[in-house]
Structure formats: structure tokens, C-alpha cells
């Protein structure tokens with residue numbers, strides 16, 4: 584039986600979030616510059632998005648650029664922005680063909696004008712698609728996202744629209760970039776690093792983590808299937824005991 588056939592389609596994660604790491608090291612191992620790694624990372628993005636859509640995953644979030652990534656050498660930052668612009672421009676047709684809706688989370692307005700424009704246009708063009716949401720985390724920071732939510736709620740309290748006692752998890756969630764999107768059940772990070780690096784800090788509260796040694800450009804469908812199979816073999820207890828979970832499954 585192939586890896587894909589071993590996947591239980593009734594127990595798929597609805598939402599998979601991925602920290603695409605190791606592009607630079609992948610390039611270095613071949614004596615190439617870091618941008619060569621990012622360019623090859625696009626192939627893995629395509630493979631993963633197609634693989635997820637084919638299986639029936641409904642949301643795929645990819646960490647493409649963090650607010651901390653601005654601190655990288657200027658040539659790498661401008662190269663990455665150009666690559667994003669070019670990739671979105673080229674891939675929008677494939678997204679349409681595959682009925683995939685493009686979304687973005689993060690401080691999009693602070694991206695270079697042409698990247699933000701291209702992204703906005705691709706979002707509009709694909710807005711009616713229903714098979715899967717491909718969500719790009721761009722200029723994203725989990726802490727900044729939580730602070731944004733807190734500030735908006737504080738403003739509502741100040742204006743007398745709500746009371747402090749009304750503040751709850753649902754309200755916090757409704758002010759996040761991901762409002763309306765279910766939390767990821769599975770978070771994957773490539774390249775052997777075992778951190779969440781300011782990614783979806785609120786939303787990953789109960790996610791299963793899967794770490795692989797593979798660098799992002801080497802991530803393919805088989806790796807995706809491995810991650811999902813590992814997730815399906817985990818017992819998700821949400822604070823309960825094994826016995827309670829087993830009782831509920833009856």
C-alpha cells in the first residue's frame with residue numbers, strides 16, 4: 584500500500600500550517616546563493632498545495648515572510664519580494680484552475696507596493712474559489728497579531744461598546760488575521776529546527792507538531808503524507824485522559 588493510500592481521509596487535518604525552513608542551507612549545500620534555495624522552495628510550495636487540495640485539506644497556511652525577516656541582507660529581502668511577486672503572478676492561473684482561494688495574513692500594507700498590489704489582485708481573482716484556502720503568512724508576527732486584537736478590544740471597551748467582563752476567547756479570535764479560519768490541527772516545520780518562531784502563537788494552542796530534517800526545497804508529497812500519517816497516529820487529548828477519549832469514541 585502506498586503512503587497516500589494509508590491516509591484515513593475521514594481523519595484529515597482540516598488545516599495544516601507549515602514553517603518552510605532550510606532554503607538557505609539547501610542552497611549552500613550545493614554551493615549556490617540563498618535566493619537559489621528560495622526559488623527552488625517554490626516547487627515545494629506547488630507540490631504541497633496540490634497534494635493538500637487533492638487529499639481534501641481545506642486550509643493550508645505557509646509562513647513565507649516574518650516581520651523578523653526584514654533583518655536579512657537587503658539583496659535577499661528584495662530577491663524574496665521579487666520572487667513572491669513573480670510567483671503570485673504566474674500561479675494565479677493554476678489557483679483558478681484548481682479552485683483554490685488565495686488569502687494572506689500579516690501586515691500586508693507594509694509590503695512593497697507592487698507585491699501588495701499583486702497579492703490583492705490575486706486574492707480578488709480567486710475569492711470565489713471553494714476547494715481549499717491557501718493562506719500566505721507575509722510580514723507576519725504572531726505577537727503583533729495578538730497585540731492587534733488586544734488593542735482593538737481595548738478600544739471597544741474605551742468607547743463603551745463592551746465591558747471587560749465580556750472579553751472571551753471568541754472575541755480575541757475574531758480580531759486576529761485568521762478570523763473565520765479554524766485553528767490548524769497540524770504544524771509542520773522543515774530543516775530540523777524545533778521552534779515555532781512567532782508563527783500563529785494563539786492558533787497553534789492544540790496543534791500537533793511534526794518536525795522533519797528535510798530542507799524545504801526537498802519537501803514533497805511523500806513528506807506531506809508522512810506528516811499527515813504521523814498526525815493520524817497521535818492521540819489528541821485536549822487536556823483529557825486516554826480513557827476519557829476512548830470512551831467518547833464509542
Ligand code: FPP
Nearest residue numbers: 603604605606607608621624625628647670
Ligand atoms: C526559510 O528558509 C524560508 C523563507 C524565509 C522564505 C520562504 C519562501 C519561499 C519558499 C518562496 C516563495 C513562497 C511562496 C509562498 C510563493 P531560510 O532562508 O531561513 O533557510 P536557512 O534556515 O537554511 O537559512
